[in-house]
Amino acid sequence: MIKSDPLLRAFGKNVREARDSKRLTQEKLAEFAGLDPTYISGIERGVRNPGIRNVAKIAKALGVKTSDICKGVEA
């Protein structure tokens, strides 16, 4: 875990909203993305700083573009 900040929380919010809109559980999203459910949970809480590879995997699993889930995620 790392110290949260507005940027990571903004990214986490994007992931959670996209996941909710697809009616996926965190477990299902993790399975589709090939990642651990606790990692997805940490991302949505803004306490993870995912690499661009995992960002892209999560986007693909959500059926959206990588740039879509990075909207509003500004330094």
Add this chain to the structure above:
Amino acid sequence: MIKSDPLLRAFGKNVREARDSKRLTQEKLAEFAGLDPTYISGIERGVRNPGIRNVAKIAKALGVKTSDICKGVEA
């Protein structure tokens, strides 16, 4: 350094093209982003997997949105 792949190369290409269009050197971009020039060089060669925080810092330093430099960066 990590093993390159199409996704990381696509991201590196986006960074390099945005940097070239702003006529910035890698050193200047690194300075603006608060990152190391060798890290920027590695990103542009597709051998780095930057966290979303650094992706956002680089976008800000380039004067573009985070989602802009993630265009076409798909898993």
